[in-house]
Amino acid sequence: MNRMARVAxxxxxxxxxxxxxxxxxxxRRAGIECHTFSFDNEFVKGMHNMYVQADKMFGKEVQEYDMIVLPGGRPGGANLRNNPDVIALLQYFNEHHKYIAAMCSGTIALAEAQVITGKKVTGYTGYAEKLVDGEFVDDVVVFDQNIVTSQGPATPYPFAFKIMEVFQQDVTEMKERLMYNFAGGK
Structure with missing residues (x-):
């Protein structure tokens, strides 16, 4: 890409x-412009009661990004799936052949938006029956067409590496700097 990739x-x-x-x-370590977006409040309460300040409030600006990422969590994944603006955004990205990435319970929003039909996907344990429109694959990370999916809380490293590769970045040096290979990652 000529310009820096942008991920929301x-x-x-x-x-x-x-x-x-x-x-x-x-x-961000990889030099990819990455912003977090919240929906109702600047500070967002996480699954384990940690409040983190989002970079920006959700709005039309998100459509300008190259990829959207939906992390999991309870009830984070369900809250993404139940938000009509998120569903519309997923459909917009899919129709415009932009990248969509989701992991763990965030993958259920992809099924709701009907953007995984005929595509290989993965998700949290037991999600094969929740992602029925897609072809469920029991791999840590799956990339098919414009969709990147991953399984759960232990997989954000390989998930992020796959996102870097989608944007034509060599992850070898990053893995070495982070001691990923030393720790047994593949």
């Missing part, structure tokens, strides 16, 4: 803190 991470109340903050941290 959506933070609904009940987001999974470890997933969300790790994704943002890794993408």
């Amino acid at each position: 991470v959506l933070m609904a109340e009940g987001y999974e803190e470890g997933e969300t903050l790790t994704i943002v941290d890794l993408l």
Whole structure:
């Protein structure tokens, strides 16, 4: 890409803190412009009662980004799925062949928006029956067409690395700097 990739991470109340903050941290380390967006309040309460200040409030600006990311969490994933603005945004991104990434319970919003039909996806344990429009694959991270999905709270590192690769970044040096390979990551 000629310009820096831009990624919008959506933070609904009940987001999974470890997933969300790790994704943002890794993408920013990679030089990808990454902003968090909240819906109702500047400070968003996470699944484990941590309040984090979002970079921006959700609005039309998100459509200008190259990728949207939906982290999981309880009830974060359900709150994303139940938000008609999120569903409309997912459909807009899919129709315009932009990238969509979701992990853990955030993947249920993809099923609600009907953007995974005929695409390989993964999600949290037991989500094969929740992501029935897609072809469920039991892999840590799955990338098919414009959709990146991942399984759960232990997977934001490989998920973020896959996002970097989608934007044509070599992740070898990043993995070395973070000691990812030393820690047993693949």
